[in-house]
Amino acid sequence: MNESRFAIGLLFSYALALLGLICLPFLLAQIVKRKKRNDRRFPVLLALVSFVPLLVSACFVLSYALTLVNLPxxxxxxxxxxxxxxxTIRTYHYTGYWYDKAKAVLVDNKSGKRKTVYYNAKDYSPKVEWMDESRVRIGRVTLNLAKGETFDYRKSGESTVLPDQNP
Structure with a gap:
C-alpha cells in the first residue's frame, strides 16, 4: 500500500471515529429521554451511526498495527x-511519520510476488547477508524463508537498534 493511500485511509478512519464520538452523546440522550417516557424502543439507527464508524475505524487502525501487509x-x-x-531482498527506509523504521521485502524474481519479511524501528538501512538459498540474515535477525519466518519488532516486543550498516 503506498504511503499517500494509507495516509488518506488513516484520515478517513479518524473522521469516522470523530463522527461516532459526536453521535454518542445524542444516543445516550435519546436512551435517557425514552426511559423517562417509558418508551421501550431502542434508537437503533442512532446506535448504528454511533458504533459502526467507531468499529470501522478501529479495524483499520488495528489492521495497520498488527500486520506487515499495510506498510507504506x-x-x-x-x-x-x-x-x-x-x-531478492529489497530494503527500504521511511521519511515522515515512519521516519525511523526500515523494512525488507522478499521478491520472487520469477513470479514477481512480494512479501514483507522484516520490519524494525531505529534501523535505517539494515545489512542483508544470504547464508544459503533459504536463510538470510537481516540486521541481527536470521530468518528461514523456506519456513515463512518474518520479523516484526511490534510483535516481538524488541527492536534491534542498529546504526546505518550500508554507508
Whole structure:
C-alpha cells in the first residue's frame, strides 16, 4: 500500500471515529429521554451511526498495527540477490511519520510476488547477508524463508537498534 493511500485511509478512519464520538452523546440522550417516557424502543439507527464508524475505524487502525501487509512503500536502500538468483531482498527506509523504521521485502524474481519479511524501528538501512538459498540474515535477525519466518519488532516486543550498516 503506498504511503499517500494509507495516509488518506488513516484520515478517513479518524473522521469516522470523530463522527461516532459526536453521535454518542445524542444516543445516550435519546436512551435517557425514552426511559423517562417509558418508551421501550431502542434508537437503533442512532446506535448504528454511533458504533459502526467507531468499529470501522478501529479495524483499520488495528489492521495497520498488527500486520506487515499495510506498510507504506518507503524509499529503496539496497537490493540483495540470493546465491541462486531466484530471490531478492529489497530494503527500504521511511521519511515522515515512519521516519525511523526500515523494512525488507522478499521478491520472487520469477513470479514477481512480494512479501514483507522484516520490519524494525531505529534501523535505517539494515545489512542483508544470504547464508544459503533459504536463510538470510537481516540486521541481527536470521530468518528461514523456506519456513515463512518474518520479523516484526511490534510483535516481538524488541527492536534491534542498529546504526546505518550500508554507508
Amino acid at each position: 512503500a518507503g524509499i529503496l536502500n539496497h537490493a540483495y540477490r540470493s546465491p541462486d538468483r531466484s530471490l
